[in-house]
Amino acid sequence: MSVTAMAVLVLALSPPPKTTLPFIEDDYARGLAEARTRKLPLFIEVWAPW
């Protein structure tokens, strides 16, 4: 497979989520630690991909 074809496939596999918010994905411990360090509330979006 060519590098270009691989790049196209990777793009197809992972559509870039369009968000203006810097979400941490699936890592509660990291989110909580960061919120404690920065003294900010932790916003959690609980969802499913279906």
Added chain:
Amino acid sequence: MRAFVFGDESLKEQAGRFVWLSIDTEKEINAKVQQRFPIERLPTFLVLDPKDERVALRWVGGATVTQLQKILEDGRLAVLGSAPGGGPEPAFARAERLYGQRSFGEAAKAYEEALKAAPKDWPRYSRAVESLLFALSSTYDCTTSLQIAREALPRLRGTASALSVGGRGLECALDLPKAEAGRPDSVAFFEKAAREAIADVKLLAAADDRSSLYGDLVRARKDAHDEAGAKATAAEWAAFLEGEAAKAGTPEARTVFDAHRLSAYLELGEPQRAIPMLEASERDFPQDYNPPARLGVAFRELKQWDEALAATDRALAKAYGPRSIRILLTRSDILLARGDAGGARATLTKALGAARALPPGQRSEPLIASVQKKLGALPQQP
């Protein structure tokens, strides 16, 4: 939400006010978080105080950008512990705390107290009503829900909340026992209110909220044994969703409507209309299990067993978590319908094992019971 809300430019100013975390409930890695914070419905948004991991604010269901802005502002204030002020605010703050802790019965009482003390222009009115109705649904109190929704609807006219409150009222009315004297009046009232809310094109609401309300309206027509009316409503529903999908700027935004469109086509008795849409989604997102899983359902309804089984094969190769068990259930239905009871039994046995093996937080006793029931209903082995 990703496709339509979280990308909105107006939310940029909120980016530095929170730490943002996304939890996919299908992933095993998140099972412990789900055990810690059980969720009744998806999506749910939580605002946590990181000091003690207290849920300061809970919002159940989708939200428009405007609603999300209010949720964020209230969540931030709840964590900062700002003085609630007078009027309805102390009761509202108590209700929010109890709702965050999932003490739904007590939260409902506090929300009612806040609403009674609220002035006419109280800015938190719609959020209080929506959270109260969800709290009541969690305690199976349809009688109070109907009363609250009926009182609130005139005040919510022209807002996104009119859709969800009208929908909740209609669901509750339809759930009343058939013999209950007030049932016909309640169903008629909320069906009319739901129709009015859906017809209000100026109302800025999430498309999936409108779509869900169409589903309720189809149910109401079926409840009235009005098959032609149910089909006509399903046709309106499908047309609405097709219009929204056509407006979507990206394949990701378009696929958001796939599940609702499939439901509308099934209600119409036209599952074949879902095939090109789902095939396009499968091409656009080859690692997503949803398009082939939905194709399995559509082909099953079309009695195209080979295509249906092939679609579930593709879906199962990519699926993970509790959803893979649902796909196995679809597959067992297909096998049974084409006369392969042995294959159906083997598939259900696999589904039961997978359901039992899910970790706490993801494991669902009702799901296990439904798989067992299906297994028990299979024809006896010779």
